[in-house]
Amino acid sequence: MTDLVKLTIAQSHKLLKDHKISSAELTKAHLERIEKLEPEIKAFMTVCPETALSQAEAADKAIKQGDIRPLTGIPMALKDVLCTKGIRTTCSSKMLENFVPPYNAHVVDKLAKEGAVLLGKTNMDEFAMGSSTENSAYFTTRNPWNTDKVPGGSSGGSAACVAASEAVFSLGSDTGGSIRQPASFCSVTGYKPSYGMVSRYGLVAFASSLDQIGPFTKDAMDCALVMNAIAGFDDRDSTSVPQTVPDFSSGLDGNIKGFKLGVPKEYFSQNMRPDITEKINDALGVLSGLGASIDREVSLPHTPYALAVYYILAPSEASANLSRYDGVKYGYSYNPTENMWEAMEKTRAKGFGPEVKRRIMIGTYALSAGYYDAWYVKAQKVRTLISQEFNNAFEKYDALITPTTPNLPFSIGEKLNDPFEMYMCDTCTIPINIAGLPAVSIPAGFVDGLPVGLQIIGKPFADQTTMRIAHAFQCATAWHKETPRL
Numbered sequence: 001m002t003d004l005v006k007l008t009i010a011q012s013h014k015l016l017k018d019h020k021i022s023s024a025e026l027t028k029a030h031l032e033r034i035e036k037l038e039p040e041i042k043a044f045m046t047v048c049p050e051t052a053l054s055q056a057e058a059a060d061k062a063i064k065q066g067d068i069r070p071l072t073g074i075p076m077a078l079k080d081v082l083c084t085k086g087i088r089t090t091c092s093s094k095m096l097e098n099f100v101p102p103y104n105a106h107v108v109d110k111l112a113k114e115g116a117v118l119l120g121k122t123n124m125d126e127f128a129m130g131s132s133t134e135n136s137a138y139f140t141t142r143n144p145w146n147t148d149k150v151p152g153g154s155s156g157g158s159a160a161c162v163a164a165s166e167a168v169f170s171l172g173s174d175t176g177g178s179i180r181q182p183a184s185f186c187s188v189t190g191y192k193p194s195y196g197m198v199s200r201y202g203l204v205a206f207a208s209s210l211d212q213i214g215p216f217t218k219d220a221m222d223c224a225l226v227m228n229a230i231a232g233f234d235d236r237d238s239t240s241v242p243q244t245v246p247d248f249s250s251g252l253d254g255n256i257k258g259f260k261l262g263v264p265k266e267y268f269s270q271n272m273r274p275d276i277t278e279k280i281n282d283a284l285g286v287l288s289g290l291g292a293s294i295d296r297e298v299s300l301p302h303t304p305y306a307l308a309v310y311y312i313l314a315p316s317e318a319s320a321n322l323s324r325y326d327g328v329k330y331g332y333s334y335n336p337t338e339n340m341w342e343a344m345e346k347t348r349a350k351g352f353g354p355e356v357k358r359r360i361m362i363g364t365y366a367l368s369a370g371y372y373d374a375w376y377v378k379a380q381k382v383r384t385l386i387s388q389e390f391n392n393a394f395e396k397y398d399a400l401i402t403p404t405t406p407n408l409p410f411s412i413g414e415k416l417n418d419p420f421e422m423y424m425c426d427t428c429t430i431p432i433n434i435a436g437l438p439a440v441s442i443p444a445g446f447v448d449g450l451p452v453g454l455q456i457i458g459k460p461f462a463d464q465t466t467m468r469i470a471h472a473f474q475c476a477t478a479w480h481k482e483t484p485r486l
């Protein structure tokens, strides 16, 4: 008997199409798994079984009539930063505890049109600020590989639920690593598309020039199938790029012979664990065995500045974006007060957690008159230098290969009181957002029973190339097939 929760999208699709299983069965199997594991994993903010079962029923009806697309009837989860009409969307913040959006995010509509089934909304660091889900105002998600460890963040719930086989796939958002870092920590495939490839309409904004939505899946093929469904122009997002969506799954043939891959040395910094470097070296050996050429002498000298640039630009944008939470328009409101200003202050003081407040203060400072040129403008200039450096490298290479993270999943509480240590988790992922590039993290082995991720970075809008390399690697390895014992 097939273990329904272990199936990929592609495998489930085949069984659904051949009428060997129904979406209702598949959905029920996942809902049961959620019920069994959630007390331990805590990946979900909200589970919506009624919605899931009625969507599964609709999918089964469509399939009976021969109307089946790659995601029809497939149970999925969405990070709680994506607006879902009629379903609470909290961003794991007290500020939006009871916020029920009156509309769907663009990607949510797209997935609904495909017939995907929504199991629920996943836990995250508050407003996507963090690398461990410990900044959730509600609870910390556990890493399915070792429940004393964090699952990464900010999309920790979305990564954990796929790793724990509670959902076939999920969506997250990535501003500085929030998809790739938890994908690495949980040993799943996590994809950040090129900036502009997926509409941000209905994604609660953190840092708009960096945010992108992307999938968590069990392998690169599934990732391509989800990208096919969510990518594409949308005039409601002014940064959405008007170009035809490629077929992300075409070219996934396992062949990367002749591909030129560069390995930038700055990504193997002082804070990198040597046993992670070893795993990455093994992975490079696999890629070279597949016929790709590997150049380890690549240098991107501005890399060390990326973290500083990010922690000026992202908080600046956040301070502007989060000004909307004033207790008047929507969300939490504290109002037993004397006047409007006091109400606003108290709303924000009580509604936001410490990390969100820290970022708002950093951003407000960086944007304030007198400091704007010294911090914000300077960071923008360095951002351009970082982008140019990548563009130069891509004249020689088809893709760049790095570790996804400098560290292994760490213990719950370990970095919570040291924000800088937490920020350092993203040294390998942040430069990619700064330059708007596509990048994927794929499972590359284990150290002390904990997952290591490999990052493949592509040229702007060469998303298919990154996926092709990821797929080829997965044809030659089995790391992505390993699942935690739960």
Ligand SMILES: NC(=O)C[C@H](N)C(=O)O
Pocket: 128, 129, 130, 131, 153, 154, 173, 174, 175, 176, 177, 178, 179, 314, 426
């Ligand atoms: N949002 C992200 O992509 C994660 C990053 N760790 C941050 O805290 O900003």
